[in-house]
Amino acid sequence: MFAGSGVKVAVFDTGLSEKHPHFKNVKERTNWTNEKTLDDGLGHGTFVAGVIASMRECQGFAPDSELHIFRVFTNNQVSYTSWFLDAFNYAILKKIDVLNLSIGGPDFMDHPFVDKVWELTANRVIMVSAIGNDGPLYGTLNNPADQMDVIGVGGIDFEDNIARFSSRGMTTWELPGGYGRVKPDIVTYGSGVRGSGLKEGCRSLSGTSVASPVVAGAVTLLASTVLNRELVNPASMKQALIASARRLPGVNMFEQGHGKLDLIRAYQILNSYRPQASLSPSYIDLTECPYMWPYCSQPIYYGGMPTIVNVTILNGMGVTGRIVDKPIWQPYLPQNGDHIDVAVSYSPVLWPWAGYLAVSISVAKKAASWEGIAQGHVMVTVASPAENDSEVDGELTSTVKLPIKVKIVPTPPRSKRVLWDQYHNLRYPPGYFPRDNLRMKNDPLDWNGDHIHTNFRDMYQHLRSMGYFVEVLGAPITCFDASQYGTLLMVDSEEEYFPEEITKLRRDIDNGLSLIVFSDWYNTSVMRKVKFYDENTRQWWMPDTGGANIPALNDLISVWGMAFSDGLYEGDFTLADHDMYYASGCSIARFPEDGIVIAKNLKDQGLEVLKQETAVIEGVPILGLYQTPSDGGGRIALYGDSNCIDDSHRQKDCFWLLDALLQYTSYSMTPPSLSHSHSRVVPPTGTDRPLPQRLEGNHLYRYSKVLEAHLGDPKPRPLPACPHLSWAKPQPLNETAPSNLWKHQKLLSVDLDKVALPNVRAYRPQVRPLSPGESGAWDIPGGIMPGHYNQEVGQTIPVFAFLGAMVVLSFFVVQLTKARSKPKRRKPRIKRPTYLQQQQQQQTTTTTTTTGKNPTV
Numbered sequence: 001m002f003a004g005s006g007v008k009v010a011v012f013d014t015g016l017s018e019k020h021p022h023f024k025n026v027k028e029r030t031n032w033t034n035e036k037t038l039d040d041g042l043g044h045g046t047f048v049a050g051v052i053a054s055m056r057e058c059q060g061f062a063p064d065s066e067l068h069i070f071r072v073f074t075n076n077q078v079s080y081t082s083w084f085l086d087a088f089n090y091a092i093l094k095k096i097d098v099l100n101l102s103i104g105g106p107d108f109m110d111h112p113f114v115d116k117v118w119e120l121t122a123n124r125v126i127m128v129s130a131i132g133n134d135g136p137l138y139g140t141l142n143n144p145a146d147q148m149d150v151i152g153v154g155g156i157d158f159e160d161n162i163a164r165f166s167s168r169g170m171t172t173w174e175l176p177g178g179y180g181r182v183k184p185d186i187v188t189y190g191s192g193v194r195g196s197g198l199k200e201g202c203r204s205l206s207g208t209s210v211a212s213p214v215v216a217g218a219v220t221l222l223a224s225t226v227l228n229r230e231l232v233n234p235a236s237m238k239q240a241l242i243a244s245a246r247r248l249p250g251v252n253m254f255e256q257g258h259g260k261l262d263l264i265r266a267y268q269i270l271n272s273y274r275p276q277a278s279l280s281p282s283y284i285d286l287t288e289c290p291y292m293w294p295y296c297s298q299p300i301y302y303g304g305m306p307t308i309v310n311v312t313i314l315n316g317m318g319v320t321g322r323i324v325d326k327p328i329w330q331p332y333l334p335q336n337g338d339h340i341d342v343a344v345s346y347s348p349v350l351w352p353w354a355g356y357l358a359v360s361i362s363v364a365k366k367a368a369s370w371e372g373i374a375q376g377h378v379m380v381t382v383a384s385p386a387e388n389d390s391e392v393d394g395e396l397t398s399t400v401k402l403p404i405k406v407k408i409v410p411t412p413p414r415s416k417r418v419l420w421d422q423y424h425n426l427r428y429p430p431g432y433f434p435r436d437n438l439r440m441k442n443d444p445l446d447w448n449g450d451h452i453h454t455n456f457r458d459m460y461q462h463l464r465s466m467g468y469f470v471e472v473l474g475a476p477i478t479c480f481d482a483s484q485y486g487t488l489l490m491v492d493s494e495e496e497y498f499p500e501e502i503t504k505l506r507r508d509i510d511n512g513l514s515l516i517v518f519s520d521w522y523n524t525s526v527m528r529k530v531k532f533y534d535e536n537t538r539q540w541w542m543p544d545t546g547g548a549n550i551p552a553l554n555d556l557i558s559v560w561g562m563a564f565s566d567g568l569y570e571g572d573f574t575l576a577d578h579d580m581y582y583a584s585g586c587s588i589a590r591f592p593e594d595g596i597v598i599a600k601n602l603k604d605q606g607l608e609v610l611k612q613e614t615a616v617i618e619g620v621p622i623l624g625l626y627q628t629p630s631d632g633g634g635r636i637a638l639y640g641d642s643n644c645i646d647d648s649h650r651q652k653d654c655f656w657l658l659d660a661l662l663q664y665t666s667y668s669m670t671p672p673s674l675s676h677s678h679s680r681v682v683p684p685t686g687t688d689r690p691l692p693q694r695l696e697g698n699h700l701y702r703y704s705k706v707l708e709a710h711l712g713d714p715k716p717r718p719l720p721a722c723p724h725l726s727w728a729k730p731q732p733l734n735e736t737a738p739s740n741l742w743k744h745q746k747l748l749s750v751d752l753d754k755v756a757l758p759n760v761r762a763y764r765p766q767v768r769p770l771s772p773g774e775s776g777a778w779d780i781p782g783g784i785m786p787g788h789y790n791q792e793v794g795q796t797i798p799v800f801a802f803l804g805a806m807v808v809l810s811f812f813v814v815q816l817t818k819a820r821s822k823p824k825r826r827k828p829r830i831k832r833p834t835y836l837q838q839q840q841q842q843q844t845t846t847t848t849t850t851t852g853k854n855p856t857v
Contacts, residue, residue, distance in 0.1 A: 004062020004220045009052055009098040010091050011213075012084070013045030015071035020046065022054040022196045029069040030090065032083040041075035043198040047205055048102050050196025051213035052220060058194040058202035061217030062224065068096060073103075080536055081113050088116045092123050097223060097232075100216035101129040102209035104142025106447045108173055109429035114147065121149040121234045122319050122352035126223070128153060128216040130208035131184040132167030137647055138254060139454025140167040141183050145212075148312050148354035151219070151238050152183045154257065155190020155211040160248055162255045163191050166208055169254030172449035176422040176474040177723070178358060179308040180449075182253050182281055185238060186245045188214045188261040215241070218263050222270055230387070231273055235353035236316040239278050240270040252293035253281060254453075275317040277382035277398040284309050284359065286406040287373065294453045297464055299407040302368035303484050305419075305471040306343070306360040306725060307406075313347070313355045317396040318384035321350035324397065327357065329728035331376035332737040339367035339374045339408060343725035350382065360725050361406060369410045375737035376730075378402040403738065412469050415486040415666040422472050423705070424495035424552075425450035426545070431703040433494055434530055436520045436547040436642055437583040437649045438609060439570075444530065446547075448648060450492055459645045462655045468662065477501040479722035482508035486666040491518040492642040494545045496552045496706040500719045506559050514634035514665030516658075517557070518642040520547030521584045523566045524695045526609050544700040547584060548642070551694045560626065560636060565589035566692035568606035569620050569640075575600070576660075576673035581652045585641025588621040590686030595626035598674060599681040621684050623657075625664055625674065635668065637661040 008027070016029060017039045029038045040046045055063035070087045073079045091099060099120065108114060121127055127150045132142030145152030155163035166187070170180025190211035197203045222240070223232050242258035244265035258280070286307065289296040300307055315321040327344045331337020341362045347355030357380060367374075381399045426433055428447040435446050448455035452470060463470050473480055473488075478500050482488075488505075509515060527543040534541050554563045567587045573580050575598065582602055591597050599619040607613050624638040639661075644654035660671040674680075701707035701714035708717045 002221060002225045004053065004065030004217075004224045006066075007062065007097045007220045007223045008066045008068060008095065009062065009100070009216065009220045010068040010070055010094075010096045011045060011049045011052065011100050012070045012072050012087060013040075013048050013100075013102060014042045014073045014075070014077075015040040015045050016049050016069045017046065017199065020196065021200055022050055022056055022058075023067060024055050025053070025064060025067055027066045027068055028094070029071070030087070031071040032087040033071055033074045033079070035074050038069075038071060040071075040198060042073075042077070043203070044102070044209065045069070045071070045073075046198050047195040047203065048100060048209065048213045051193065051210065052100065052217040054196050058196060061214075062220040065220045065224070068094060078535075079103075081110055085112060085116050088120055091125065092120060096125050098126045098128065098216055098220045100213050101127065101144060102212045104130050104132045104145055104208075106142060106445070107429045108143040108146060110143070114143065117144045117147060118149060118352050124233050124319075126219055126232075126234045126237050127151065128212055128219060130212040133165045133207050133209075135162075135166045135168055136164050137448060137455060138168040138457050139170065139172055139180075139448035139451060141169055141171055142167060146171045146173070146181075146183050148181070148356070149234055149352050151215060151234075151241065152185045152257070153208060153212045153215045154184035154187040154255070155206075155208045156187045156248070156256075156260060157191040158189065160260065162187065162248070162251055163206070163208075165206070166190065166211075166255070170449075170451075170453060172427065172451070172454065174310060175427075175449050175451060176425065178474070179310050180453075181310045181312055181356070182257060184257040185280070186215065186241055186258055186261050187211065187248070187256050188218075190214075215261060218261060218266070222263070222266055225267055226270055231275065232270070233316065233319070233353065235314045236270070236273055236275065239276075239314050239316050240266045240273065242280060243278070244269050247291070250290060252290045254293070273316070275384075275396060275398075277317065277321070277380075277400050278314050279357070279380075279400055279402055280312040280314060283403040284311075284361075284405070285403075286361075288405075294457075294460070297461070298469060299409040300340075300361065300363055301409050301411045301469075302363040302365060303411050303481075304363070304469070305473065305480075306362045309359045309361070311357040311359060311402065313350060313357050313380070313382065315350045315353055315355070315382055315384060317382070317398060318387070319352050321355070321382050321384035323347070323350075323355075324381040324383050327728070328379040328731055329376060330379060330731045330733050331374070333732050333734050335375035335737040336367075336372055336408075337374055337376035337737070338730065338732060339364050339370060339372075340376070340404075340406060341727045342376070342378065342404070342730075343727050344378060346380075350384075357402070359402070359404070361404065362725075362727075363408055367408050371409050372407075373405065374408055375403070375405045376733075377404060378728075405737070414484060416467060416469055417485045418463060418468050418470050418487050418489055418662070419480060419485045420452050420470055420472050421477070421488060421490045421493065422451060422474050423476060424490065424493040424497070426494040426703060431544045431699065432541045433545055434527070434543045434547060435649070436492060436646065438521070438526070438530070438568075438605065439583065440649050443649075444532070446492075446494075455647045456491065456645060458647050458650075458653070459655065459658065462658070463662075466659060466662075475723050476719065478504050478719060482511065482513040485513060487514045487516055487662060489516050490553075491645065492520055492548050493517075493553060494549045496549065496700070496704055496716070497556050498706055498716055498719050502556055502559075505556065509628055509634040509636065510630045512632050512634050514636065516637045516639075516661050516665055517553065518639050518645060519550065519553060519564050519586055520640075520642050521568045521586050522546030522548060522550035522564075522692050523568050523606050524693070526568055526606055527695055529609055542698070543695070544698050544703065548586075549700075550586060550692050554691055557636070557638070560628065561590060561592045562588070562624070562626070562636070562638060563590040563686055563691050564638070564640060565689070567617075567620070568604070568609070569602040569617065569622075570605040571600070571602040571616075573600040573602070575623075575657070575679065576671070576677065578654070578656055579652055580644065580654060580657075582622065582641050583643035583649070583651065585622065585643070587640055588624050588638055589684060589689070589691055591621070591624045591638075591683035592626050593683050593685075595624055595683050596670070596675055597621050597681050597683045598623040598677055598679045600679060619681055621681060623674070624683070625661075625670065627668070635665045637665060
């Protein structure tokens with residue numbers, strides 16, 4: 001019988017009452033807050049602890065484990081980084097084995113916090129954390145769950161659907177130059193999960209705060225089953241969990257990670273484990289949809305931007321390691337592997353327990369007009385210092401193979417190719433970049449990455465459905481061949497521009513490149529108005545730009561006699577028979593007299609923010625179309641608001657407008673609905689009011705890739721060199737590639753059939769459907785705090801409770817012959833203990849924390 005005995009598990013949360021009847025092995029309760037109590041005044045920490053270690057009623061996974069309660073949140077759901085640091089140090093001192101964090105925030109650049117998490121895992125603490133409750137929006141992963149050394153957990157309901165509230169990937173640490181990693185790592189039940197009530201009894205909650213302790217409890221239970229505890233470390237445990245996870249059909253990797261937690265298979269893997277390295281994901285198949293979305297959503301072709309796949313290396317051999325020599329690229333010749341070029345960059349040191357392997361894939365020139373499938377693999381050898389000297393040379397080594405499969409098509413025509421400017425998009429962290437829609441007062445920061453695969457995902461999907469090929473520019477404008485692209489798409493840009501970029505763009509547009517700009521608001525008075533005081537850093541936070549960096553955009557487009565204003569407008573209107581909503585957008589202040597300008601009547605939102613007064617402004621210029629005069633020159637389209645193509649707070653999409661603008665820029669087809677619109681006005685000359693100026697004393701230079709600090713005003717840095725990939729020398733293999741890259745992941749040393757299952761029958765509590773009155777999400781009031789992102793979390797009540805272990809087929813056949821009737825069961829699961837299913841639903845409800853770390857039930 002395994003029940004977590006001998007494993008120390010820590011719960012960092014809101015505390016626990018001393019005499020709660022559900023817990024028999026609370027070794028210690030400590031308080032790290034400024035409130036003089038150890039008790040839980042909210043119920044969040046009690047619920048989380050119960051999912052892990054409750055011994056009665058709503059039973060936990062590991063009731064025999066040693067429970068260490070760390071109270072790091074006040075009853076007002078406030079915490080500070082310093083409280084966490086002190087508590088983390090104490091957890092290291094107490095030699096904690098498993099630590100649950102049903103918390104999270106967007107600040108992955110809270111360096112003291114991130115570094116301390118690394119220190120914890122380096123001390124063999126297995127950290128499990130909730131991925132966040134900011135779904136279904138993409139790019140909403142919370143820290144620390146987004147770290148490579150932490151097991152990040154997402155939520156599903158009892159029907160195995162990804163919970164709407166569960167945050168989606170990709171990680172945004174690597175933007176703009178790279179591409180995000182796969183997160184969450186795994187998913188488990190997070191909707192309508194039963195756990196311990198505040199004083200006694202049971203209750204139901206939803207959120208990734210709930211899913212996280214399900215995994216933490218499972219990890220605690222698993223650790224107690226391993227005879228050789230030295231084999232259990234943060235990497236080996238994550239390897240066992242992701243290799244055993246059950247993939248959910250029809251769900252991509254940025255929603256489900258490696259799939260649904262499977263406790264029994266994880267037990268089998270862990271108990272036959274030998275130290276080794278593994279990869280996450282374990283293969284790259286750009287033809288496999290929907291799991292490999294977004295990679296599978298667009299084929300690759302010669303001349304396109306390299307496709308970057310960021311793979312995580314997990315090193316179960318030791319806390320530190322290295323890549324031996326260099327990764328080797330081996331194309332399969334029968335499968336046209338020589339039609340692609342591969343470049344690899346990787347962590348110089350793997351620490352703690354993990355590193356990255358960034359694979360860049362391009363099409364070789366010989367395949368410029370070829371169509372087909374190309375395959376190969378990358379071989380990587382990882383070495384780690386041995387913990388004893390019995391091994392040869394005192395090192396352990398492990399070699400892993402990364403299969404690669406891509407779909408190649410002939411290079412599309414220029415008119416079909418759209419280039420997305422990622423380089424000039426900034427987001428929190430590290431600076432205060434305000435939301436584009438000022439109505440969203442409880443969500444003040446622009447933090448989703450502003451990438452076509454995060455908060456502009458729907459726009460990307462739409463463009464692909466319309467036949468456009470969308471590529472991402474993660475380098476300055478000076479670094480792409482404009483003759484290959486029909487349109488450069490700039491949306492919500494906050495960054496400055498190098499003088500060389502401004503010069504090159506003018507030349508490119510003269511030679512036929514077109515430009516579409518979706519802008520946003522910029523008003524220095526409003527920027528001062530939306531500042532706030534941060535208790536954690538004890539200072540006022542002032543925006544470093546507005547919704548977009550209008551002064552910088554004006555520098556870029558001034559050569560054509562164009563400019564945006566510092567006006568701030570909002571309102572509903574109709575354009576070309578489409579209902580539209582303008583959400584905190586600016587207006588066009590200056591435009592060439594031979595251009596097309598559309599104006600609408602809108603509310604002056606700037607006046608409302610500054611003086612709480614309401615006024616409607618007639619004839620606000622919001623859209624401009626212009627054909628440049630040079631022979632063969634490109635076209636320019638300006639629109640003053642990006643919210644209608646941004647998934648973050650979009651109310652009414654304007655994808656039809658984007659289609660119309662691309663018809664204009666790519667094919668020189670002026671939409672009649674715009675050119676003959678009754679809303680067309682004489683282009684403004686910009687003489688009635690001054691153009692917006694940069695906020696005096698702003699600190700954009702601290703976070704900018706373009707500016708550097710200078711006496712007086714910040715100045716541009718020297719233009720950086722364009723990225724140069726060093727293509728790996730191929731070592732061709734004249735053998736057939738595997739036809740199906742995804743097989744259920746196995747660690748290399750594991751034979752599942754030889755591992756006996758533990759007897760879990762005696763440990764099964766009753767599972768029953770929940771009544772609607774029992775299930776409740778946390779309702780937390782909003783507030784303007786960095787890292788405080790509240791969202792009402794829906795909840796799903798299971799129609800049936802899962803029944804216990806699956807009966808062996810022979811036993812099932814025998815039972816059918818008996819006269820006794822048996823109750824019908826749901827789709828059987830292989831020997832899955834009911835108590836696992838009962839506990840596998842937990843959720844994270846974000847709560848106010850000035851450190852950006854939020855309790856997440």
